[in-house]
Amino acid sequence: MAQLIDGKAISQTIRGELTEEVARMKTAGITPKLAVVQVGEDPASTIYVRNKKRACEQIGIDYLTYNLAEETSEQELLDLINQLNRREDVHGILVQLPLPKQINEKDIILAISPDKDVDGFHPVNMGRLATGEDGFVSCTPAGVIELLKYSGVEIDGKSCTVVGRSNNVGKPAALLMLRENATVTICHSHTKDLKEKCKTADILICAIGKPKFINHEYIKKGAVVIDIGIHRLEGKKLCGDVDREDVMDLVSMITPVPGGVGPMTVTMLMANCVKAAKRLTGYKG
Numbered sequence: 001m002a003q004l005i006d007g008k009a010i011s012q013t014i015r016g017e018l019t020e021e022v023a024r025m026k027t028a029g030i031t032p033k034l035a036v037v038q039v040g041e042d043p044a045s046t047i048y049v050r051n052k053k054r055a056c057e058q059i060g061i062d063y064l065t066y067n068l069a070e071e072t073s074e075q076e077l078l079d080l081i082n083q084l085n086r087r088e089d090v091h092g093i094l095v096q097l098p099l100p101k102q103i104n105e106k107d108i109i110l111a112i113s114p115d116k117d118v119d120g121f122h123p124v125n126m127g128r129l130a131t132g133e134d135g136f137v138s139c140t141p142a143g144v145i146e147l148l149k150y151s152g153v154e155i156d157g158k159s160c161t162v163v164g165r166s167n168n169v170g171k172p173a174a175l176l177m178l179r180e181n182a183t184v185t186i187c188h189s190h191t192k193d194l195k196e197k198c199k200t201a202d203i204l205i206c207a208i209g210k211p212k213f214i215n216h217e218y219i220k221k222g223a224v225v226i227d228i229g230i231h232r233l234e235g236k237k238l239c240g241d242v243d244r245e246d247v248m249d250l251v252s253m254i255t256p257v258p259g260g261v262g263p264m265t266v267t268m269l270m271a272n273c274v275k276a277a278k279r280l281t282g283y284k285g
């Protein structure tokens with residue numbers, strides 16, 4: 001029977017470690033500080049921002065929140081980012097996406113200092129990931145690597161298929177698995193023989209965006225399956241990109257939805273904030 005990878009428990013373990021680390025930093029006079037900017041009142045964004053604030057409180061990270069009006073201009077947001085880039089007491093800057101249509105997301109991501117880019121979305125940090133330099137990694141794929149490591153899954157030399165090629169999830173997940181010495185295949189909507197390519201994978205990472213798309217026909221016996229999708233079905237139940245019941249007898253380990261990858265995203269954001277504060281202050285600890 002497959003083992004479920006408990007993202008909630010792993011997330012709490014990491015948060016415990018971060019809490020101790022932040023306490024040590026505070027004794028040295030350094031308190032990591034995150035600035036969270038929300039433009040408009042998208043209800044999903046409001047929930048995400050609330051979860052980020054709660055995580056900061058749990059770990060002892062200071063935060064500033066900016067709730068800007070829906071009509072805010074791109075220049076006004078750029079001015080705020082520039083001000084936050086210059087502030088020595090602010091170590092991480094997060095602009096919650098999506099943004100209203102008058103604001104170009106790419107311009108905003110480019111304006112955030114790469115050294116405060118705790119989302120890991122800036123092209124400089126994507127480049128650092130691609131070239132193997134130290135930088136900030138997008139939180140969801142960073143969480144995937146932690147889930148695999150905490151679950152004792154060996155990555156080195158394994159074949160890994162990533163389904164999905166978004167800038168924030170699929171591409172960085174593939175680059176991270178490559179950095180861990182997996183042999184990586186990236187699949188997307190134009191891929192021929194998707195089933196066959198998934199079936200070769202020792203580790204299958206699904207970031208497709210279609211509920212229960214992956215069934216037993218895509219799975220190699222004994223594979224480890226990471227399900228990044230999250231969808232609300234009509235009866236309000238949540239599910240992922242993988243039809244978990246259908247693959248359960250084949251896989252060796254799988255992340256549940258909810259309670260798998262989801263809890264790790266905010267935790268890795270917290271880890272990035274602590275890292276940003278260390279890098280910017282020169283704290284060695």
Ligand code: GUN
Pocket residue numbers: 048094095096097098119139
């Ligand atoms: N909107 C949904 N997820 C995210 C995220 O991880 N970071 C930002 N900035 N916006 C988001």
